[in-house]
Amino acid sequence: MTFQVYHSLPFGITRIDTAMVHEELAACYLMEEAGECAIIETGTHNTVPIILALLDEKGIDRGAVKYVIPTHVHLDHAGGVGGLMQALPQATLLIHPRGARHMIDPSKLKAGATAVYGEEQFAEVYGDVIPVDEGRVRIMEDGDSVMLAQRELVFYDTPGHARHHFCVHDPASKGIFTGDTFGLSYPSLVTENGPFTLPTTTPVQFDPEPLKHSIRRLLALKPERMFLTHYGMLEDPQEPGERLLGMVDDYVTLAEQAAPGEAAGLLERLESALQEYLFGRARDHGVTLSKDELQAALGFDINLNSQGLKVWLQQRQP
Numbered sequence: 508m509t510f511q512v513y514h515s516l517p518f519g520i521t522r523i524d525t526a527m528v529h530e531e532l533a534a535c536y537l538m539e540e541a542g543e544c545a546i547i548e549t550g551t552h553n554t555v556p557i558i559l560a561l562l563d564e565k566g567i568d569r570g571a572v573k574y575v576i577p578t579h580v581h582l583d584h585a586g587g588v589g590g591l592m593q594a595l596p597q598a599t600l601l602i603h604p605r606g607a608r609h610m611i612d613p614s615k616l617k618a619g620a621t622a623v624y625g626e627e628q629f630a631e632v633y634g635d636v637i638p639v640d641e642g643r644v645r646i647m648e649d650g651d652s653v654m655l656a657q658r659e660l661v662f663y664d665t666p667g668h669a670r671h672h673f674c675v676h677d678p679a680s681k682g683i684f685t686g687d688t689f690g691l692s693y694p695s696l697v698t699e700n701g702p703f704t705l706p707t708t709t710p711v712q713f714d715p716e717p718l719k720h721s722i723r724r725l726l727a728l729k730p731e732r733m734f735l736t737h738y739g740m741l742e743d744p745q746e747p748g749e750r751l752l753g754m755v756d757d758y759v760t761l762a763e764q765a766a767p768g769e770a771a772g773l774l775e776r777l778e779s780a781l782q783e784y785l786f787g788r789a790r791d792h793g794v795t796l797s798k799d800e801l802q803a804a805l806g807f808d809i810n811l812n813s814q815g816l817k818v819w820l821q822q823r824q825p
């Protein structure tokens with residue numbers, strides 16, 4: 508299927524490409540229900556005009572957007588929050604208890620992302636991060652819910668990728684907006700065996716046991732589909748979920764095997780181990796892309812995930 512910036516899904520949901528780095532890397536979602544709207548995930552600050560253009564295209568009044576809902580405060584998910592909140596006068600920001608202060612004062616987020624990506628790439632990929640007025644922030648604890656017209660959205664604390672991560676259960680679609688908890692699954696890697704899903708261990712809070720617990724918790728809700736930020740709607744998630752749980756264990760084994768030796772070369776060892784592992788798993792899954800094409804599809808994540816595994820190994824040391 509040809510690439511679409513805006514892709515209509517069932518259940519009043521539109522998938523929006525955030526235009527981060529390359530097409531089909533990161534998505535956010537517009538949910539419409541009886542005249543009320545929510546934006547789930549925001550992309551980066553550079554995504555804000557793309558979201559606003561969709562509202563204009565659909566003739567949606569900016570005052571109809573009731574909620575802005577980033578699953579966690581990593582900037583591919585929450586970087587656009589400040590800009591969106593400025594443009595959407597009636598919106599309330601719904602956020603994990605551990606994420607709220609970073610939305611009100613994003614200076615630490617900016618510094619953290621700059622440390623991971625470098626200043627030049629930060630400017631290019633993320634643009635900026637704008638603070639949100641504290642009075643417009645509502646903290647969502649585990650089990651809390653809100654109504655979008657008559658449609659209930661329920662929030663689940665899902666640590667493991669990050670401690671400031673929640674997922675949003677939408678019983679109307681029998682779906683869950685999973686952020687990064689249910690890993691990554693790119694359209695270019697779907698085969699007759701289904702989606703190829705892999706864990707994401709972005710720095711600096713990856714923690715395998717809580718992550719597996721969170722994935723199991725999502726699966727226990729018996730969802731029929733997941734809405735992934737990276738990338739799009741995934742149907743029948745039970746089997747991909749089981750595979751994902753196994754891959755979290757494999758990541759841990761692989762990281763532990765790469766750990767001994769010179770600290771200076773650790774990142775490179777993790778990257779090459781992860782590349783070999785993921786390319787092998789992709790082949791087993793029936794992906795026929797060339798090595799270069801696989802590198803183009805997964806290279807960005809292999810680098811980020813290796814950085815995250817390195818931080819996890821180092822934090823674990825006594």
Ligand SMILES: [Zn+2]
Binds near residue numbers: 581584686
């Ligand atoms: Zn992400």
